[in-house]
Amino acid sequence: MAIKVAINGYGTIGKRVADAVDAQNDMEIVGVTKTRPAFGCDLAVRKNYPIYCTYDDAEKISAFAESGYECHGGLSDLLAVADIVVDCSPGKVGAANKAKYEAAGIKWIFQGGEKHAMTERSYTSSANHMENVNVNGTRVVSCNTTGLSRTLVPLYNHCGQLKVECTMIRRAADPGDSNKGPINAIKPVLQVPSHHGPDVMTVKPEIEINSMAVAVPTTLMHCHSIVATLPEGHGLTTNSVIEMWKNSPRIIVMNGAQTGISTTAEVMEFARDIGRKWGDLHEIFVWEDGVKLDGNTLYYFQAIHQESDVIPENVDAIRALMGTESDWKASVAKTDAAISRYNNL
Ligand SMILES: NC(=O)c1ccc[n+]([C@@H]2O[C@H](COP(=O)([O-])OP(=O)(O)OC[C@H]3O[C@@H](n4cnc5c(N)ncnc54)[C@H](OP(=O)(O)O)[C@@H]3O)[C@@H](O)[C@H]2O)c1
Incomplete structure (x- = not known):
């Protein structure tokens, strides 16, 4: 039933x-x-x-x-x-x-x-x-915590240990909101760490994570700038991290330079082009050419469609x-x- x-x-x-x-x-x-x-x-x-x-x-x-x-x-x-x-x-x-x-x-x-x-x-x-x-x-x-979990949990599952610092570049309002801002400012969240990183620990307490956040005048998506420290002997390369995400559910990995999808505006246009209802993108969008593993330090950007992930x-x-x-x-x-x-x- x-x-x-x-x-x-x-x-x-x-x-x-x-x-x-x-x-x-x-x-x-x-x-x-x-x-x-x-x-x-x-x-x-x-x-x-x-x-x-x-x-x-x-x-x-x-x-x-x-x-x-x-x-x-x-x-x-x-x-x-x-x-x-x-x-x-x-x-x-x-x-x-x-x-x-x-x-x-x-x-x-x-x-x-x-x-x-x-x-x-x-x-x-x-x-x-x-x-x-x-x-x-x-x-x-939340949408941000969901986005962080999508890419960090598979990494944690591989490494067994993970320390993360990230900055949430947040959309100021949803497209349908008419009473929120800022409309011409960058507004730091004056609470450090912001709640987003620690909130990941409500679902995966093993991941050590802190975050800072700023709100910017856009309505389309959030963008995360993430630095993760992997343990010694992680056995990963930049390419194998990318493959891991490509094989994980609800993550889209695309090369910004090759596809021309290099901003959140183009990510949203892509979602509309493939016919997604409301122009939604349930997946987290990772720019392949923004991923770099340098020794034990992994750097990457990801975009979050706040209304739908x-x-x-x-x-x-x-x-x-x-x-x-x-x-x-x-x-x-x-x-x-x-x-x-x-x-x-
Ligand atoms: N929007 C996002 O980007 C986003 C992303 C992830 C999570 N969330 C979370 O999802 C939740 C909903 O956010 P939203 O963006 O969907 O808000 P929203 O667009 O403002 O919608 C909230 C709806 O709740 C109704 N409502 C007002 N008071 C209520 C009450 N006392 N009991 C039950 N319903 C009531 C309103 O109804 P009427 O229209 O009939 O007045 C409105 O349609 C929040 O916890 C938010 O933090 C939002």
Whole structure:
């Protein structure tokens, strides 16, 4: 029987998770929530996803019908028909929802805007799928932490030890955000280390990692500049690291000079050219000619599509929590095959 999935918060991440879940043959969307009958409801109607109100308030629920949308009830009604809820509410808002999910007796997944301390467990497909099998709730880590895990976990698995320093060059806002900045400044995160590196240790505590971050006036992607110290006797070369990543799931490695894809703008154009829905790129993009292993020190750049790299991870996390697939690679293969049916030209 298909896993019944509720999406609480149908915004940037919620609408993407809904479609990725809908594409799978072992799960189905039983409803999505909106706070009010506004932007986003039409998309849910077109997709045939039942709309529920974020609140149980009768007045707020009836406002949907007044605007011409069928509303199936409040959050409690949605939780009553679901096996699991994916909370895609804005960062730091979700904590208040946890008690509601526990009262409803269903499993829950939060996003990276919430603290690990609140969920007490975090998730990325490659780092700790198995530890999340059959648990009640977890947090899919942020887009940056997911990106770091994708390339660092295979390296750690080969080396058995890894020390990392990295700088996150962060997009200022998502393309749909109209109230964030900076628009003409570079804004350092004046908390050192930034939370991104240490957050990797919530899914892979064995990796020693610190990060700094700056926000820059772009909306397209984040870019990471990474320096990793490998242990003596690592046995790797620049080429074998590149091959390792090419053979790891959800990483694209391309040569910037040869392809002409040398900036995040071109990476995003590439994603649109190959027909990805919303122009998304679920994979982490590594520039082959930006990778250099010098003795024990590995240098590389990678680009992260912030709105979409966590989407397939949410699908894998659902399978982990529901205990329907304990092999992370099998889940990743299933998730990505289903998504690619709607994704590629
Ligand atoms: N955007 C990214 O790049 C990105 C990447 C990785 C992780 N994340 C994380 O994913 C989560 C969602 O971010 P987002 O970018 O998708 O935010 P978003 O675009 O602002 O969407 C959040 C949605 O939550 C709804 N909402 C507001 N208050 C709510 C509540 N109390 N309970 C449930 N839903 C509520 C809003 O509904 P209405 O529209 O109906 O008002 C909105 O559609 C955050 O934790 C964020 O840190 C975001």
